[in-house]
Amino acid sequence: MIWLTWRQFRTQAQVALAAVLLLGTYLVLLGLQIRSRHHSVLAQCRSHGNCPGLLASFTSEFQLQVSLLGYVLLIVPGVLGMFWGAPLITRELELGTHRLVWNQSVTRGRWLAAKLGIVGLSSMAAAGVLSLLLTWAASPFDQVEADRFSPSLFAARNIAPVGYAAFACALGVTLGLLVRRTLPAMALAMVLFTVVQIVVPNLIRPNLAAPVGSSVRLTSSELSTLNFLGQYGTVGGLKVPSGDWVVSTSPMLNAAGANVGHTAMYAGCIDNSVQSAMLACLSRANLHVDLTVQPARRYWSFQWYETGLFALATAVLVGLSYWRIRGRLA
Amino acid sequence: MTPGTPVLEARALSKRYGRRQALTDCDLTVPRGRVVGLVGPNGAGKSTLLQLACGLIAPTSGSIRVLGARPAADAAHLAKVGFVAQDTPVYAGLTVGEHLRMGARLNPAWDAALAERRIERIGLDPVQKAGRLSGGQRAQLALTVAAAKRPELLIFDEPAAALDPLARRGFLENLMEFVADLGASAVLSSHLLADVERVCDYLIVLSGARVQVAGTVQELLAGHYRFSGGSGSGSGTGGGIDSGGSLPPGVQVIAAERTRGGSTLVVRVDDPRPPVGWSVEPVDLEELVLAYMTRAGLPAARSASTVPGVPR
Numbered sequence: 001m002i003w004l005t006w007r008q009f010r011t012q013a014q015v016a017l018a019a020v021l022l023l024g025t026y027l028v029l030l031g032l033q034i035r036s037r038h039h040s041v042l043a044q045c046r047s048h049g050n051c052p053g054l055l056a057s058f059t060s061e062f063q064l065q066v067s068l069l070g071y072v073l074l075i076v077p078g079v080l081g082m083f084w085g086a087p088l089i090t091r092e093l094e095l096g097t098h099r100l101v102w103n104q105s106v107t108r109g110r111w112l113a114a115k116l117g118i119v120g121l122s123s124m125a126a127a128g129v130l131s132l133l134l135t136w137a138a139s140p141f142d143q144v145e146a147d148r149f150s151p152s153l154f155a156a157r158n159i160a161p162v163g164y165a166a167f168a169c170a171l172g173v174t175l176g177l178l179v180r181r182t183l184p185a186m187a188l189a190m191v192l193f194t195v196v197q198i199v200v201p202n203l204i205r206p207n208l209a210a211p212v213g214s215s216v217r218l219t220s221s222e223l224s225t226l227n228f229l230g231q232y233g234t235v236g237g238l239k240v241p242s243g244d245w246v247v248s249t250s251p252m253l254n255a256a257g258a259n260v261g262h263t264a265m266y267a268g269c270i271d272n273s274v275q276s277a278m279l280a281c282l283s284r285a286n287l288h289v290d291l292t293v294q295p296a297r298r299y300w301s302f303q304w305y306e307t308g309l310f311a312l313a314t315a316v317l318v319g320l321s322y323w324r325i326r327g328r329l330a
Numbered sequence: 331m332t333p334g335t336p337v338l339e340a341r342a343l344s345k346r347y348g349r350r351q352a353l354t355d356c357d358l359t360v361p362r363g364r365v366v367g368l369v370g371p372n373g374a375g376k377s378t379l380l381q382l383a384c385g386l387i388a389p390t391s392g393s394i395r396v397l398g399a400r401p402a403a404d405a406a407h408l409a410k411v412g413f414v415a416q417d418t419p420v421y422a423g424l425t426v427g428e429h430l431r432m433g434a435r436l437n438p439a440w441d442a443a444l445a446e447r448r449i450e451r452i453g454l455d456p457v458q459k460a461g462r463l464s465g466g467q468r469a470q471l472a473l474t475v476a477a478a479k480r481p482e483l484l485i486f487d488e489p490a491a492a493l494d495p496l497a498r499r500g501f502l503e504n505l506m507e508f509v510a511d512l513g514a515s516a517v518l519s520s521h522l523l524a525d526v527e528r529v530c531d532y533l534i535v536l537s538g539a540r541v542q543v544a545g546t547v548q549e550l551l552a553g554h555y556r557f558s559g560g561s562g563s564g565s566g567t568g569g570g571i572d573s574g575g576s577l578p579p580g581v582q583v584i585a586a587e588r589t590r591g592g593s594t595l596v597v598r599v600d601d602p603r604p605p606v607g608w609s610v611e612p613v614d615l616e617e618l619v620l621a622y623m624t625r626a627g628l629p630a631a632r633s634a635s636t637v638p639g640v641p642r
Contacts, residue, residue: 003435007428096419100472103384104436105409105479
């Protein structure tokens with residue numbers, strides 16, 4: 001059974017292997033480049049000082065490549081689920097070859113197990129290798145940025161992508177067995193995987209452990225990390241130096257804990273057309289925000305929780321397809 | 331398993347697809363060592379019955395046992411039944427040789443020598459992709475894969491339907507050789523009676539989702555006659571035993587046709603002595619099958635109960 005599955009999967013596996021080798025080579029080269037730049041930046045900052053400025057130029061140099069690669073790694077499991085998972089059984093059903101193979105002396109359960117095993121493990125390996133290489137390549141960068149807990153980085157480093165790959169593959173197979181047509185199953189697999197990748201970091205991951213409350217004074221350095229400043233004091237994108245994942249942020253509060261969004265002071269500050277003047281104005285007002293965070297030390301627990309969650313979902317999907325193929329399918 | 335276990339045993343077997351009844355209350359007992367022909371018009375339920383027999387689909391109600399067990403019960407049972415599906419599916423991307431390798435890998439009792447010998451005799455090139463084979467060659471390959479696992483029962487679902495007459499003859503000859511080689515039983519469905527007549531010694535007529543009649547060819551021919559005459563008394567409906575008032579009990583009218591001189595009836599009877607006023611002639615297989623199919627097509631007969639198998 002393993003021979004037949006491998007024989008059917010061979011071409012796809014070779015294509016994937018070539019793609020992984022290509023991307024992997026690039027990641028290794030990038031990693032070496034990042035390391036050598038990081039070394040020279042550190043050396044420079046030891047001899048000349050001005051470390052924050054030098055490190056900022058170092059991260060901005062690789063920002064684009066590293067974040068693009070992160071997005072690639074987010075997509076890879078979905079693509080594998082779509083092109084490997086969904087057609088795995090629907091193609092047999094569409095071409096009628098299931099009527100040939102189901103009448104060999106191998107039960108459908110074993111047939112499904114071999115197929116799922118080989119294709120599932122292959123996609124996990126592909127995602128795992130890429131994730132490992134990206135994690136290694138980007139580690140000096142991630143260390144400087146200190147925000148590896150943020151959703152887009154969290155999902156593209158370490159073991160989480162392996163869980164996504166297993167899940168996406170099982171999702172494709174299960175949808176294929178329910179829809180029984182290749183193209184709709186592929187489309188549906190991609191859509192559902194995307195929905196899951198939006199829902200989990202926004203609704204589920206923040207609550208895997210109870211968030212911790214804290215309060216941060218808005219000095220000019222904190223204010224400069226913001227990527228959103230609302231008209232009425234709402235803020236977004238606040239980064240805290242500890243590397244905690246900021247789950248939620250209150251509007252700007254004054255020393256008494258009241259929202260300053262509707263005060264004349266706030267309106268006066270944000271009326272400044274020069275950004276530095278506006279930030280300076282706000283930093284003088286002694287403002288703070290209340291946060292809920294997932295502390296940086298929970299990073300590895302969260303990697304395991306998330307992977308475990310997706311492993312559980314995978315097991316449920318595999319059970320569903322097993323039940324489906326044994327009982328109901330013609 | 332005892333030699334007396336029937337190859338196929340169905341009890342009140344029914345299969346429904348949504349609202350369409352594909353098979354209704356089917357009762358069958360097919361003994362071992364037969365080459366069974368399953369005939370009926372398109373859509374009669376032949377494929378459904380065969381797919382139930384090899385476990386590809388599950389019955390809606392009733393039960394079916396093949397070689398004494400539930401179809402496709404486990405790997406050991408799968409090994410005992412060879413199935414060639416309609417349109418003889420093969421993996422287009424795999425070569426002929428790889429199909430044999432697949433068979434060898436997936437079947438513990440695989441007979442590699444038999445498979446290779448057959449492939450050579452048919453003239454298939456082992457390195458050729460199965461997707462490039464002609465319909466006839468593909469059917470031969472599917473047959474070889476099904477037979478080389480050395481099953482006790484071979485099931486063919488319209489295997490020759492898409493083949494031209496020459497390829498069909500070659501295929502059926504090959505099929506018969508396999509059955510003889512393996513000492514297996516075989517069930518073969520077809521809507522072409524000529525195919526069945528050539529190779530089968532047991533017949534099941536399936537029409538209107540019901541089994542109309544089943545039995546060995548010999549018994550069927552010995553139990554059915556054409557009665558002619560009965561001027562004025564034969565009924566044209568062919569609905570039942572009461573259609574000919576002058577017919578004695580024990581004579582069942584399968585089909586009736588009004589002719590100039592009176593009526594021609596195809597009847598089922600144990601004793602071929604005709605009643606007064608009728609002449610009796612033997613029927614051939616085609617006439618017999620057509621009579622049952624015609625009866626199944628009549629509205630009155632759709633609800634009629636299944637005819638039990640002729641006494642053996």
